Amino acid sequence: MVMEDDWDPKGPKRTKDPQMPEINIPPMVANILRGGAIVLVILLIFSAVFGSIFVSVGAGQVGVKFSQFGGVMDDELGEGLHIVPPWISVTKYSVRSEMYTMSGRAAEGEVVGDDQINALTNEGLTLGLDISVRYRLVADDASVVHSKLGTSYAQKIIRPTIKSVIREVVSGQTAMAIYGEQRDLVATEMQLEMEKALVGDGIIVEEVLLRNVQLPTKIADAIESKLQADQDAQRMIFVKQKEQLEAERRIIEANGIANATIVEATGEAEALRLVNQELSKNPKLINYKYIQMLESQEVQTLIVPSDQGIILDATA
Structure with a gap:
């Protein structure tokens, strides 16, 4: 029960806790914290509306940025976590060594079914070739590849280049050279020609494997x-x-x-x-x-020629 003399129209007075120290934050620091919180809230709102602002680029990858206001950007993103504005999208490309195979076996290669390359030799013979090409994308040229070819660049540029170079090289060789002991030399020539054709598109050819040669x-x-x-x-x-x-x-x-x-x-x-x-x-x-010879022998009787005289055993 409250007595009338104890009633205070301003409310009960709060007493300070002697164990809780009073913290005084400078106005400038308080403004900075308040501004940072506002920016964070705005970024979270944009992230929820337009998509995540955090982009993670994995190992062996490079990120190509595309701005809604300026198109493809030249500065690629390296491996790691990045913060990008909501109006920029990122497309990831592998810069590791990749293998493109064209084979007559249905279970091999990038295309299901018979994907063997048919080429004519300088003798007019048709050879069937199974080819594997090891290549990689140049990280600094990923934005150019994205602008010119897109993510399906292997189908658009690598595949037709392989066919063209293989047929051109085979046309200058005999079937015996390709099938026999010069196969490695022919594969090296194919690699050099592919490098010339693809280096301008930001693609490096590392190796060409001439895996199988099918003759008539x-x-x-x-x-x-x-x-x-x-x-x-x-x-x-x-x-x-x-x-x-x-x-x-x-x-x-x-x-x-x-x-x-x-x-x-x-x-x-x-x-x-x-x-x-x-x-x-x-x-x-x-x-x-x-006589010396006879001394070493146990001879009892010896017959000799008459002109030699008589030899007697001195031990008898």
């Missing part, structure tokens, strides 16, 4: 036969060289044996000559050598 059946059989014949010829050359080396080895071995025999015979002849020379000087030397 008769030509394929003829080439296979020729390749087999070449391999057989190379094998025969190897066998011939091996046999020639073996024959040379045998000749060297035979010469060595012959030389050894000659040396041995020469030695024996010289030994006989010396023996004969000594015997001619002392004829009884042979008897002495004969």
Whole structure:
């Protein structure tokens, strides 16, 4: 119950909490905070009405900006989070290495079904080629590509360039060169020609893979036969060289044996000559050598020629 003497028309008085310090914010700082809050609210309203103002560009990507008031802008957005005005839209492009494949297999390539390239050689033969081209978009030229070609630039410029260059290069080659040992050289020539054609459009060709070459059946059989014949010829050359080396080895071995025999015979002849020379000087030397031989033998009885005298066993 409130007594009349305690009633205060201005309301109850508030007492200050001695534990809560009073914070004094300068007017300038308060105005700045108030302005920032207003700007943030306005941006959120624009974001809700026109779309998000925050754009995230992923790894290996570049963002191309398009202004509703000025068209495509030259300054591309790099990787990371960006804040853009609501009237600017961003289209993202990959600047990583990409692969464009044209193949006769239905499960391969950018186009479903048979997408093999048919080209004529300088002999008038039709070859079927499976091609893979590795390329990448130049980050600084993404805005130009967006203005000229759009996001489907691979279909608009890369695909027709591949067909044109492949047919032009093949027309100056033989089927054997493309199918055989010069395939890598032909692929390198294709890459150089594609680079010349696409560098002006902001596209770098990194590699051309000539994955498969399909020949007419008769030509394929003829080439296979020729390749087999070449391999057989190379094998025969190897066998011939091996046999020639073996024959040379045998000749060297035979010469060595012959030389050894000659040396041995020469030695024996010289030994006989010396023996004969000594015997001619002392004829009884042979008897002495004969007796020495007998001393090493256990001889009980010995028959000798009558003119040699009688030899008795001294141990008997």
